[in-house]
Amino acid sequence: MSEGAPRKVTRRDVARHAGVSDAVVTYTLNGKAPVAPATAARVRESVRLLGYTPNAAARALKMGSARLIGIIVPDTTNPFWSELCQQVESVASREGYAVLVVNSHDDDKQAIALANSLASRQVDGFLVASIVRPSEVTAFDALGIRWASLNNPHPIPGAMGVGVDLEQGARDATRHLIEHGYRRIAFVGSTKDARYDGWTAELASAGLEPGLVFPADFERRSGYLAGRNLAAASAQVDAVFMSSDQLAIGAMRALHEAGVGIPNDVAVVSFDGTEDAEYAWPALTTLAQPTAELAEQAVLRLLGAGVIPDERPRGELIIRRSCGCE
Amino acid sequence: MSEGAPRKVTRRDVARHAGVSDAVVTYTLNGKAPVAPATAARVRESVRLLGYTPNAAARALKMGSARLIGIIVPDTTNPFWSELCQQVESVASREGYAVLVVNSHDDDKQAIALANSLASRQVDGFLVASIVRPSEVTAFDALGIRWASLNNPHPIPGAMGVGVDLEQGARDATRHLIEHGYRRIAFVGSTKDARYDGWTAELASAGLEPGLVFPADFERRSGYLAGRNLAAASAQVDAVFMSSDQLAIGAMRALHEAGVGIPNDVAVVSFDGTEDAEYAWPALTTLAQPTAELAEQAVLRLLGAGVIPDERPRGELIIRRSCGCE
C-alpha cells in the first residue's frame, strides 16, 4: 500500500510549471479551444512530470455532472444481474461514464434510499432493475434526474424502460416443449410475472390443459424447494418451464436427488441464458436474453443519446439437452 | 422516467427558507455544532419541504474525500468475485462509504488506468483483487492513495493486503482426499498459485507420488477443457483437487459427458465455497473462503480503522458428495 502522502497536484501547479495560465491547461486537456502546439506539448509534459490527475469532484461540481450513472439491482450475486451489470458498465465506459452499482435486496424502502444517495452523488441518470411500484415511480421522479427501468417483469406505466418481451420469450420456450410432444407442461416461477402469462397463453393456444404451477422467486434455493414438489408430482408432468436459469439449477438438484431423469422423466427449459445454463447438468435449453442489446439500449436511452429502435429486444432460444434435443 | 427538470435545491435555498444562514444548515445536518432545537426543527422541515439533497461533489471537493472506495476485480461475472464485492459493499456501506466496482479483465494496463480513474474520483482508497505485479505496485503507490491487495494468489511484497492462506486451504482439501484413501490425486489450476504449492506439499508429506497436473485458469470454460483431458486420463486418477468452484463445474461437465462417474471413478474437491458449489451435480465438497471476514478486514485496513487481527483468515472445508462422503 501507500501512505496518504502529501500529494495533490492541481491544475494550477501544472499551469505554473508549464508557464501558462490555468485556462490553457484546461484547453489543452479538454481540447475545447485552440492551443499552440508547442504550448500544448509543454503542458502535457508538465502533466506527466507532476503526475497530475484531474479532480473529478471539482469537475462534477462545476459541470453538474459526475459522468456517472447508477444502477439499482436486486442482487449482484445473481449471475443474470451481474452479467447485465457488466454489459452496462461496458457500454457506459465506452460513452465515458462510470457505473455505480448498488444492491436493493428487493426492498423498496432501500431502493428509494439508494436512489437518493445516487442523486446526491450527481449521477447523470440511473437504471432500476429491481421491481418498481407506483410509489417508487413518484419518489424517483421527484429526484429530478433521468431514470429508466431495466428488465422489469412488466413495463411500468409512466416510466421509461427497456426490457425483453418476457411474455413472448416464455411462449417461444413453451412452444418448443410442445413441439417436442410434451403435453403436461408445468410452470415454476411467479404468477405475477409476464412469463406466467406467456406460458398460460401458449398452452391455451395449443389447446392444452393448464399445467401444474410451482410458485417460486428467481433464486436457486427457491428452485430447489419447488423442485422437491415437482419431483413428488413428476408422474403428472412431462416437462417444465422454469422462469430463470437459477431456478432451474436449484430444481434440477432436487430432481437428481429424487432420481427423476432429465429430460427422460421430465424435460426442462429455462429462461435467461446465463453462462451457468451452459454448464449445468444436463446443459440447459434456455431462452437467452440479449443482455448486450438491453444494456446498450438502456444506457443510450438514459443518456438521451443515439438512435433507439422502438421495438423490444427479443430473446433467443438456445437448444441444449435438458429439453430432450440431441 | 422524469425530465432533467429545473431542479437543484441547494443548501442556501434551505437556509433562506428556514430563515437562517447557510452555516446553520450544515450544523444541523452534520451535527458538528450546537443548534437550538427549535431552529434545527425548522431547518429539517425546510429540507423535507424543499426535497433538498446535499451535493456530494461539492462536499467531496471541500473535504477531499468522496466517501467512496474502489475495487478492481478481474471479472464481476465470476461468482466468487461478485460475492466478495457484495460483502465489501456491505461493510463499506455500514461505514458510510459507497463502492465503485470496476473490471480489469485481468489486464494490467487496464488495471493501472482504472486505478487512475478511481484516484481522480477522489476515492478514499481502493482494493485490488486482480493479480498485482511489481510494476503495478509502483504505479499504485504513485497515486498517493491507500490501496490494498485482496485475495491475491501470493502476498505482495511491500503492499498491504488481506487474503486467505491459499496454500493451507489447498492442503486441507487435499488431505481430505487422502483420508478418503485416494492415492492418485490430480491437480487442476495454475502452477504459479499458492494452491499448487499446498497440493504438492500435502501429497509429499503423505508420502504420495506427485499427481497429474492439468493447467487451467479459474473459469468454467478452462475447467471444461481441463476436464476433457482429465477424463482421458481418468484411469490413472482416483481424485482431483480443483483450484476453484468454477473450474470444477466446467470440468464436471466434461466428466459427465465422458461418462466418468463422480465420485466413484474420480472424486473431486474444489475451492472457494461459492453458492454454485452447493447446486452443482454432484454437490461439491469445497474449501470455503471466508468472504465476509475477508471483506471486513480489507475495508477496515483500507480505511485505517478498527482493530485488525494479524493472522490470515482461514478457509473451512465444506463436505458434500463430490468427494465420496455420504
Next chain:
DNA sequence: ATGAAAGCGCTAACAT
C-alpha cells in the same frame, strides 16, 4: 447559538 466569508479545483465566458 448563529452569521460572514474564504476557499476546495475546476470550467467557461469574457477580455486581450
Next chain:
DNA sequence: ATGTTAGCGCTTTCAT
C-alpha cells in the same frame, strides 16, 4: 492563442 475571473455547493474558522 492566452489570461482573468466568477462561480459551482459545501465546510469551517472566526466573529458576534
